[in-house]
Amino acid sequence: MNASSKIWKLGDDIDTDSLAPGRFMNASIDELAAHCLETVRLEFAAEVQPGDIIVAGSNFGVGSSREQAVEALKQLGVAAVIAKSFAGIFYRNAINLGLPVFECADTDRIADRSTASLDVETGKLGVGELGIIDCTPMPAFLKAIVDDGGLVPHLEKRFAAEAGT
Amino acid sequence: MAQTLAQKIIAKASGAPSVAPGEIVIANVDLAMIHDSGGPRRVKPILERLGRNVWDNDKIVVITDHFVPADTEDTRAIQRITREWVAAEGVKAFYDQMGICHVVLPEQGYLAPGMFVVGGDSHSPTGGAFGTYMFGIGATEMAGVLATGKIWLKVPETIRIEWTGVLDPLVSAKDMMLHTISQLGMDGGRYQAVEYVGPAISALPMQERMTLANMTAELGGQTGLIAPDKTTADWLQKRGRSVGDYSMWHSDDDALVLARHVFDASRLAPQVAAPHSPANAAPVEIHSGTSIDVAYIGACTGAKLDDLRMAASILRGRRLASNVRLFVAPASRRDQDIAETEGIMQLFEEAGADILPNACGICAGYGGNRLGEDIRCISTTARNFRGRMGAASSEVYLASPYTVAASAIAGRIADPREIAGDS
Numbered sequence: 122m123n124a125s126s127k128i129w130k131l132g133d134d135i136d137t138d139s140l141a142p143g144r145f146m147n148a149s150i151d152e153l154a155a156h157c158l159e160t161v162r163l164e165f166a167a168e169v170q171p172g173d174i175i176v177a178g179s180n181f182g183v184g185s186s187r188e189q190a191v192e193a194l195k196q197l198g199v200a201a202v203i204a205k206s207f208a209g210i211f212y213r214n215a216i217n218l219g220l221p222v223f224e225c226a227d228t229d230r231i232a233d234r235s236t237a238s239l240d241v242e243t244g245k246l247g248v249g250e251l252g253i254i255d256c257t258p259m260p261a262f263l264k265a266i267v268d269d270g271g272l273v274p275h276l277e278k279r280f281a282a283e284a285g286t
Numbered sequence: 287m288a289q290t291l292a293q294k295i296i297a298k299a300s301g302a303p304s305v306a307p308g309e310i311v312i313a314n315v316d317l318a319m320i321h322d323s324g325g326p327r328r329v330k331p332i333l334e335r336l337g338r339n340v341w342d343n344d345k346i347v348v349i350t351d352h353f354v355p356a357d358t359e360d361t362r363a364i365q366r367i368t369r370e371w372v373a374a375e376g377v378k379a380f381y382d383q384m385g386i387c388h389v390v391l392p393e394q395g396y397l398a399p400g401m402f403v404v405g406g407d408s409h410s411p412t413g414g415a416f417g418t419y420m421f422g423i424g425a426t427e428m429a430g431v432l433a434t435g436k437i438w439l440k441v442p443e444t445i446r447i448e449w450t451g452v453l454d455p456l457v458s459a460k461d462m463m464l465h466t467i468s469q470l471g472m473d474g475g476r477y478q479a480v481e482y483v484g485p486a487i488s489a490l491p492m493q494e495r496m497t498l499a500n501m502t503a504e505l506g507g508q509t510g511l512i513a514p515d516k517t518t519a520d521w522l523q524k525r526g527r528s529v530g531d532y533s534m535w536h537s538d539d540d541a542l543v544l545a546r547h548v549f550d551a552s553r554l555a556p557q558v559a560a561p562h563s564p565a566n567a568a569p570v571e572i573h574s575g576t577s578i579d580v581a582y583i584g585a586c587t588g589a590k591l592d593d594l595r596m597a598a599s600i601l602r603g604r605r606l607a608s609n610v611r612l613f614v615a616p617a618s619r620r621d622q623d624i625a626e627t628e629g630i631m632q633l634f635e636e637a638g639a640d641i642l643p644n645a646c647g648i649c650a651g652y653g654g655n656r657l658g659e660d661i662r663c664i665s666t667t668a669r670n671f672r673g674r675m676g677a678a679s680s681e682v683y684l685a686s687p688y689t690v691a692a693s694a695i696a697g698r699i700a701d702p703r704e705i706a707g708d709s
């Protein structure tokens with residue numbers, strides 16, 4: 122259970138160009154992350170705190186297959202993204218890079234900057250006076266990848282285990 | 287239970303008798319394709335970290351097309367890494383500067399109905415034209431596939447797009463997709479399997495089907511399938527791939543689909559998508575008269591042999607307008623060679639076109655012919671996002687090879703039916 126996270130509330134169709142602006146794609150991940158979401162919320166990169174959670178509408182991460190869209194959020198310490206739906210390649214990239222992602226039909230009533238606690242095991246999100254909102258938990262198989270920190274560490278662990286037997 | 291084509295292929299790949307939409311499965315990959323941009327330079331460090339070589343060097347195809355020709359220090363280094371990695375891993379299927387990956391892969395006989403294939407590029411759904419379940423993945427995930435030969439997949443629902451009727455002359459698959467995307471939006475495919483069916487689809491030649499499947503990327507589908515038929519089998523046969531019995535690779539009649547959209551090909555006019563989204567498509571008349579500086583016939587989407595033939599049919603005996611530059615970048619060397627024997631390449635040159643290498647070129651925003659400030663271009667490519675093909679102030683209109691050729695002659699966006707009737 123995450124003690125207390127701040128919610129950053131975003132709309133529909135947040136695209137990979139907003140998350141990882143093309144003109145910083147050859148810059149360092151630090152510099153790229155400093156411009157993450159600036160076209161949507163100018164203050165985001167400067168004010169977001171490790172452990173904060175993004176809550177968005179539908180089709181989060183639409184656009185290109187660039188993995189930097191996920192890397193920028195991770196770099197800034199975003200603990201999870203909760204959205205009505207995700208663009209397919211973004212969802213895959215998030216799992217493969219170890220960023221927890223939850224689908225949730227009920228994001229409309231969650232207010233920007235509210236304080237919340239997320240149980241990444243069950244997908245239960247406690248939001249102040251709203252009480253508990255149920256997000257769809259990640260399927261166990263995908264959660265195992267996220268828990269290991271992403272596909273590469275997940276495979277490293279698996280290969281090490283295979284080598285040990 | 288009745289199954290969709292997508293379910294049947296995924297069931298086979300995952301070794302299950304059947305699979306249900308929403309289920310997460312682990313599938314064995316029949317083939318993995320990578321190119322010079324997202325390929326060796328990105329996956330090599332990950333494989334080294336994992337301490338693994340590729341799972342099966344007979345199931346990997348490497349094609350260089352993005353940083354081609356390599357004329358800077360950086361790009362030469364990328365091509366060197368690519369060649370060295372191919373040699374070190376013993377990959378035999380290496381096509382160096384012979385054309386764009388999505389076109390070279392099937393023309394060299396690597397795809398067949400019922401296969402389950404991943405590509406390290408977002409236009410990988412192109413392979414769906416052959417009844418292959420093919421989709422694009424990022425570099426990290428590709429490294430995982432190369433190490434293990436497996437990938438996880440959420441079994442998709444199927445969205446069926448049905449085209450009835452008959453296309454008019456000078457209307458093409460590109461127009462069908464621009465119209466579909468304008469109606470359903472760039473997330474109309476919802477990352478599910480899109481399947482194209484109906485008489486107007488069956489009537490399309492193979493490379494036109496590839497154009498449909500290719501632009502499933504802009505429609506937001508994971509893949510864009512067309513069930514194989516005699517057109518498919520004959521085309522592959524000619525490229526050394528015998529297909530055998532493909533009768534099982536179709537959706538069962540009563541298989542459940544998530545959505546079904548019906549369009550009438552008989553009523554479709556040539557389409558043009560205005561900057562900066564493929565979803566901004568409308569009939570050409572809306573934009574006709576808009577002046578242009580550059581016409582581009584290129585990309586996996588719009589410079590295959592059939593695309594070149596379409597453009598040539600308009601350009602024959604004509605010259606481009608004095609205010610326009612026309613670039614033609616044939617999608618593969620093989621297609622260019624055939625075009626050569628048909629007199630098409632000569633016809634392009636006589637019309638005043640500049641011929642560019644068999645590579646992604648301007649479509650990837652690469653090379654000296656990138657669009658400059660305030661340049662307006664009409665293009666046979668798939669994407670017109672701001673700045674993709676050059677300067678942020680440049681504008682790209684998307685259209686079919688017929689419409690791009692007609693516009694090059696007119697010096698403004700023009701309806702190919704008017705230009706063709708005008709001789």
Ligand code: SF4
Pocket residue numbers: 351386387388407409584585586587645646649650667668
């Ligand atoms: S031609 Fe364009 S769309 Fe096709 S693979 Fe190359 S960059 Fe991508």
